[in-house]
Each structure stands twice: as C-alpha cells, then as structure tokens.
Amino acid sequence: MDTLTQPRRVERLVTGQATQDGAGVKLTRVLTQDLQRRLDPFLMLDNFASDDPDDYGAGFPNHPHRGFETVTYMIAGRMRHRDSAGHEGLLQNGGVQWMTAGRGLIHSELPEQEEGLMEGFQLWLNLPSDRKMGEPGYRDIQSAEIPEFELPGGGRVRVIAGESHGTRGAVQRERTEPLYLDIHLPAGEAVFRQPLPAQHNAFVYVYRGAVEVLDGQDYGTEVGRQRMAILANEGDGVALRASGSQEARLLLIAGRPLREPIAQYGPFVMNTREQLIQAVEDFQGGRLG
Template sequence: MADLQHPRRVERLATGQPASDGAGVKLTRLLTQDLQQRLDPFLMLDNFASDDPDDYGAGFPDHPHRGFETVTYMIEGRMRHRDSAGNEGLLGNGGVQWMTAGRGLVHSEMPQQEHGRMEGFQLWLNLPARDKLCEPWYRDIASDEIPRFTTPEGVAVRVIAGESHGVAGAVQREATQPIYLDLHFRAGGALFHQALPAGHNAFLCVYRGEVAVPDEAGQATPVARGRMAILGREGDGVLLQGTAGSEPARALLIAGKPLREPIAQYGPFVMNTREQLLQAVQDFQGGRLR
C-alpha cells in the first residue's frame, strides 16, 4: 500500500454528459451541477476533445464570470485569452490558464487553429464568500513552467496545483487547497500513491487508457477512459494503477478542501445567495464588470 494505511475507495463512477458551450463548442461535462455539493469546492469540469474544427472553431466569444476561478488545461491545441481587465495570453500544448474572476470580468477564449486536434479541460473552482468580490487575477502557465517528476515506478506526474511527493505545484490556494495532478502511466501499468488531507473531496478523470483504483481490501475498481471516479471521503490517500493494456493511461487527479457554504449559480455567476446573483446580472447588464 506504499505510504498509505487506508487508501480511499471509489464511491461511484460518473459518465460525462454531452453538452455545448460558447458559440457551439462541443464538449463533455464530467462534473455536473448536481455534484457541486458532493465535490465542493469544485463546480464544473468540462472536457473538449475533437479533430473536427466544426466542433471547436467558433470558440468562446466574450462572456462574463463572477465569484469563482477557472482553470483551463490544454492537452493539445492553441487558445487565445483576452479579458476586460487587459489580460491577454496564448494557451498552448500542455499549458494552463488560471483565472480568478472575483468581482467580475468579461473574457473570451478563441481557438488559434483552423485544423488539427483541440483537447483540454476547464475546471471551475469556487471562491469562499469573503473572496467572491476580490480583484480579478490571471496567469498563463507555459508547459515547461509546470513542476513535474517521475516516480521510481515510472509514473510521470505534472503538478499543476497543490503538492505531490514533496513537489510543489505551479499554483497554491489557501482557502480551497486544491491538488491538481496530471498522471501519465507507462504502458503495462504502474502503481502511484497520493496522500490526501482528511476531509478533502477528490475525484479521478481518466482521459487515456484505463486506471484501476485499489481499496484497502485490495479490491480494484477499473475506471475507463471518459469516466470520472468520485472517491470516498474516508482514507488517507488514493492508490492508482495503470492497467496492463498496450495503451498508456493518463488521468487527472483533483482534490480540494470543501468550503461548506451555500452555492447559488446562474450561468457564469456563482455566489452564495439569490440576491447576490441578481446584483451580478445587474452589474453585467449595466457594464460594471470591467
């Protein structure tokens, strides 16, 4: 069991729902609104992956956000960000765009390619009530700026946020303490363990191959490509194993400290009360989201 005494089990498997967003970009919504309380502080996880420019070419034109953070991880492709606070950046292969909407801004995310594959994930991370009207913040993190390491078993780990095996990630957050890892298992399988703080909610999203999650009794739950495994709350961490198939497995492991605050959402606004949502809509319509 490596350094873990009580590895978490898979509580349930979830299947993503086909959806579209922006100007008709086709995607799969893995973390849906009905899971927000269970996976607090995470609000949404979308996966976009297509070789067809008709699926992604129109992109995400100007739209507002308030009250949370967006984390966009580009597996393959090029996307340009512009926002009303004057930020602009090009997100490329393996890069991350981390944006704190805070009190609000308007931004766009537009593909910078007319052919080829566009693949990535966007995660919505909630902000605590005290920070929902904070100043917006933005950072582009190039692929080579993301800390990484390889375990003795051969699992390559990219540490986007939090900490893994003594390696600090590119981003740290005090309130929600997110852990965001991209795990690459070599063909034939290898074991990986990650300690998780007590009480943190956690889930696994497999986007290549298959990953097994052994529990304390040694029973392993396979998680296939395109599935999301919600991990139980009990235990000191998680064990993961790439399966013995010919395709190397890849997966995102995400965990965070729950805020345990009311969630009120209306589209791109996430606040704590209905009154705050109404104010957000009024501010947007009145041009007060900079």
C-alpha cells in the same frame, strides 16, 4: 512512493454529458451542477477533445464571470485569451490558464488554429464568500513552468496545483487547498499513491486508457476512459494503477470544501439569490469588468 494505510475506495462512477457551450463548442461536461455539493469546492469540469474544427472553431466569444476561478489546461491546441482587465495570453500544448474572476470579468477564449486536435479541460474552482468580490486576476502558466517528476518504472506526474511527493505545484491556494495532478501511468504493476486529507473531496478523471483505483492490496475498481470516479471521504489517500496493457493518463483533483451556500446562474456563482440578481444587473448595466 508513500505507503497508505487505507486507500480510498470509489464511491461512484460518473459518465460525462455531451453538451455545447460558447459559440457551439462540443464538449463533455463531467462535473455537473448536481455534484457541486458533493465535490465542493469544485463547481464544474469540462473535457473538450476533437480534431474536427467544426466542433471547436467558433470558440468562446465574450462572456462574463463572477465569484469563482477558471482553470483551463490545454493538452493539445492553441487558444487565445483576452479579458476586460487588459489581460491577454496564448494557451497552448501543456499550458494552464488560471483566471480569478472575483468581482467580475468579461473574457473570450478563441482558437488560433483552423485544423488539428484541440483537447483540454476547464475546471471551475469556487471562491470563499469573502473573496468573491475581490480583485480579478489572470496568470498564464506555460508548459515548461509546470513542475513534474518521474515515476519509478516510467510515467510522470505534472503538478498543476498543490503538492505531490515533495514537488510543489505551479499554483497554491490557502482556503481551498486544491490538488491538481496530471498523472501518466505506465502499463504494468506500478502503483502511484497520493496522500489525501480525509476531509478533502476528491475525484479522478481518466482521459487515456483505463485505471484501477485500488482499495485493497491487489484489487479495486476499474475506471475507463472518459469516466469520473468520485472517491469516498475515508482513508488516507488514493492508490492508482494502469489497467490493461496500455499507458493510462488521468487527472487527480482534490480540495478542501468551503461548506458555504452555492447560488449559481450561468457564469455567476455567489452565495445568495440577491447576489446573483446584483451580478446580472451589473453585467447588464456595463458595470462588470
């Protein structure tokens, strides 16, 4: 693994907020609206995880989006996507659904299971101002299509977007340059190091076990399960190690900030209030998607 001269330290630990979305799906909202500026170009991160069908069975019926991209990563379960552009796909274990709303789509995400575990994440990635009214797009990425590599001493890294240690991810974006890694760290002393440009905003979200973010040779900050660590914009990367006697699993997400105005009203993310009003009028008038 690459050496780092100055690993990033943890600037802040964040505990997600329990909420409901769609038709009553219970989830944890980790990246909330008040953090959008700090973690630009990322707008939201939700974590859903339950083996109780009452928590997820109703899913997310038809709803609109405009002005950003949604990235849904399924750890366990089956979810059917349909949208107003005619796209349809089945999101299942280990797969990713990458949808570009652009000028507008109406879509649904409905479970195709009546029991068992449903677990995954949805990340919202902002679009640059000159692409917010662009052509909508959709891509289903099955688990086998996601590049991954093994770590010394066990563990592995799945590269959903960006590049890590010579492995190019399933998705690339020029303007925001997102890095999206699902990292499985073995218990023990093994350290995973990921170079990061200092100007890119970055955070870690732990969904199994606990992780140490090392900002020195042998010391750092522990990040527990279902906690997000915002990484300070200093240094040349991040160094991670499982904490305790169990394997750890986490998301490492980073990207180049757009530094543009953010105006959000529910499922619409634009740059001005006037653009939001137009989005609502287009949706109400049947002109969205």
